[in-house]
Amino acid sequence: MLLFLMGLPGGFAPWCETLTAELARSAGGPAELIRADTLAEVAASAIATGASCAVVAARHPSGRLRAALVEHRRNFIVALDDPRLALLDLVLGQAVGLADAVQALASSCAALMDCPAAPGALVLHGEHDWPRPAATAAAIANHCQIAVDDAALAGAVAAAAAAPARLPHDSGAWWDGLTAAEQETVTGAIGPYVELDENGELPAITWTGALFFRGDRPNERAAGPIDITGRARCLIDGPHIMLPPGLWSLSLAARVSREAAEHEFFVEVCTDERLAAGTIRPQREGSAGVALDFALDGASDHPIAIRISSTRAAFDGAIALAGATFRRAAAPA
Amino acid sequence: MGLPGRFAAWGDAVAARLAGHAASEVTYATGPSVTDLFGYEAMPSTLGEIARVLIAQRGRHVVFGARQPDGRLCDMLAAGGTRFVIVLDDPRSAAADLLTETGADAKLVVRAIANCCPAMLRCRALPGALVITAERAAADPAGSVAAIAEHFAIAVGPREIGAIARQLARPGPGRKGREASLQPHPPAVRKMIDGALLGYHHQFSEGRLQEITWTRDLFLTPDAGQTPNQPISLAGGSRAVVYGPYIQLPAGSWAAEAVFGFSPEAVGTTIQVDVFAGAQLACATVQPEAPGIYSAGLNFSLGEPGEKGVEIRFLVGRDNAAGQLALGHVVLRPSAMRHAGDAGLQESDFTRVLAI
Numbered sequence: 039m040l041l042f043l044m045g046l047p048g049g050f051a052p053w054c055e056t057l058t059a060e061l062a063r064s065a066g067g068p069a070e071l072i073r074a075d076t077l078a079e080v081a082a083s084a085i086a087t088g089a090s091c092a093v094v095a096a097r098h099p100s101g102r103l104r105a106a107l108v109e110h111r112r113n114f115i116v117a118l119d120d121p122r123l124a125l126l127d128l129v130l131g132q133a134v135g136l137a138d139a140v141q142a143l144a145s146s147c148a149a150l151m152d153c154p155a156a157p158g159a160l161v162l163h164g165e166h167d168w169p170r171p172a173a174t175a176a177a178i179a180n181h182c183q184i185a186v187d188d189a190a191l192a193g194a195v196a197a198a199a200a201a202p203a204r205l206p207h208d209s210g211a212w213w214d215g216l217t218a219a220e221q222e223t224v225t226g227a228i229g230p231y232v233e234l235d236e237n238g239e240l241p242a243i244t245w246t247g248a249l250f251f252r253g254d255r256p257n258e259r260a261a262g263p264i265d266i267t268g269r270a271r272c273l274i275d276g277p278h279i280m281l282p283p284g285l286w287s288l289s290l291a292a293r294v295s296r297e298a299a300e301h302e303f304f305v306e307v308c309t310d311e312r313l314a315a316g317t318i319r320p321q322r323e324g325s326a327g328v329a330l331d332f333a334l335d336g337a338s339d340h341p342i343a344i345r346i347s348s349t350r351a352a353f354d355g356a357i358a359l360a361g362a363t364f365r366r367a368a369a370p371a
Numbered sequence: 372m373g374l375p376g377r378f379a380a381w382g383d384a385v386a387a388r389l390a391g392h393a394a395s396e397v398t399y400a401t402g403p404s405v406t407d408l409f410g411y412e413a414m415p416s417t418l419g420e421i422a423r424v425l426i427a428q429r430g431r432h433v434v435f436g437a438r439q440p441d442g443r444l445c446d447m448l449a450a451g452g453t454r455f456v457i458v459l460d461d462p463r464s465a466a467a468d469l470l471t472e473t474g475a476d477a478k479l480v481v482r483a484i485a486n487c488c489p490a491m492l493r494c495r496a497l498p499g500a501l502v503i504t505a506e507r508a509a510a511d512p513a514g515s516v517a518a519i520a521e522h523f524a525i526a527v528g529p530r531e532i533g534a535i536a537r538q539l540a541r542p543g544p545g546r547k548g549r550e551a552s553l554q555p556h557p558p559a560v561r562k563m564i565d566g567a568l569l570g571y572h573h574q575f576s577e578g579r580l581q582e583i584t585w586t587r588d589l590f591l592t593p594d595a596g597q598t599p600n601q602p603i604s605l606a607g608g609s610r611a612v613v614y615g616p617y618i619q620l621p622a623g624s625w626a627a628e629a630v631f632g633f634s635p636e637a638v639g640t641t642i643q644v645d646v647f648a649g650a651q652l653a654c655a656t657v658q659p660e661a662p663g664i665y666s667a668g669l670n671f672s673l674g675e676p677g678e679k680g681v682e683i684r685f686l687v688g689r690d691n692a693a694g695q696l697a698l699g700h701v702v703l704r705p706s707a708m709r710h711a712g713d714a715g716l717q718e719s720d721f722t723r724v725l726a727i
Contacts, residue, residue: 039428039429039430039431040425040426042426077416077418077419077422077423078416078418078419078422078443080422080425080426081418081419081421081422081425082418082447084421084422084425084433085421085447085448085451085453086447086451086453090425090428090430090431090432090433091431102419103422106422106423106426107426110423110426110427112426112427
């Protein structure tokens, strides 16, 4: 049997995973820990490890995976945390780069947003449940129907205590040490999930240019102007971050040099398929942009990628992505 | 893995019984469903189907019978050297089984089996594959069960092996059974089955795929109520007058010969015949100067199976087209195929020289 645990990257979810695996192991159940966010990854990992019994850990579970759990009435665990603390865990505790940490965390926030309301979910909160390991272990065992006695519970708690704990960070000093642009990257991508309004609606999400990648060098972030000289090609790609399903309006803002102002730039919004496309037609040097609307259903396994491409060869010029701002239409009453 | 039919069901049952010997709780499932196999939509991901079974199951072992394993599963099995079993029957027997089992339109059945064959060809060449043929299983059921158990490293004694072999129905109907079950069907159905599937039988049994024939019954027309067995009017504007059959082919280079006829009124009308699989792969233009039978040759190359299979289209491009077209058939012959290492070639010679 597979046990599913989905949670934000950081410290709390791995602790929950260790605890769950130890509980299952003490009951003679699954011992493998599988990392999978899609149905295909679940199957591939199970085949590769030969384990049809395992704890499946998901950081940004795809819509199809979440739907399959609900369809088959499977209980699962959602390990939530304050995204700001999770970011500190990643950046200061695990030495993950800021842009990579924001990308992972923003994806996870989006994928997990509707999970607490799903049938079968046991929602754990880092702030409340991490300091109470015995009670949390009992809740997990009960929810996952793992038959364990008190001794096994205590053993699992002791084993999970070996997992890295949250280090005391001076979050204020760290935040003050970030540049204004870095702070904008964090607040734009993660802030909206902290500030959900009273109706549960998302404020506008902004992905700054620092989260995107160079089109011709997919492992290199596109922070700063991109030289458009050369043949027509994809210049900027990314940021490969999930969004919650819904009707979305995207406002893409860029800055172009004088030489680039006479060029047009093709913009695509994609998951595994193209969701919307448009063209940036700069009128002059400076600011330029495009607005696109698209619908995102919950079935896609893929995060959002925005691709900006030149449409003809250029001798000179540069473009910089200022940011992509998304606004979700309110759900119909 | 196995073609839909009684022999694949036998293979699934053997695997489930052996897994049940190793642990008491076994979940067993197959995919894709018959509905998906008969449909014209893209097939669901095999890994996705396996994951759904894994999510739904509460036992300790899962046996999944894949009828049309997709490329991602094959890649995954190849990368990990994962062991699996392919039970291979004559595809015509599988078609006879599916016809009997479902009572479905023969066109859907033949297309479904033909779509599964390239996947079996590809998987058969993987290093973790154990191939059990229907002939072998019929001649030595206990030996076949023992081979499957050994391949999966399931420790089971000869007594249990014998019991499993005895308790399960004998695998497959064999040639006589197939002929008996196809006897009630009209000759056109038997011709369609032989045309689309006999080549694969030769490939499975002798390692050579000479030709595949798609008879006109496999094709589609845009007008409801009309079939490609009837003369098709070319008048009516720009459109595909005949298309289909959306059947997967093994990767490689192919030479297709489409055979069709024109009525006297069609003289001077231009039609295009093309091969389409996600993109146009080949195209020929025909303008009959006299009524009669024509053929168009189309050479094309295919990668691994795509979403919807291969389509041959007969396209009318003019609004003032006239007359009628009658479709004969399309013959497909492989002109070059990617080698899967199953012909006894010294692979090391190639890898050394070509640095592959």
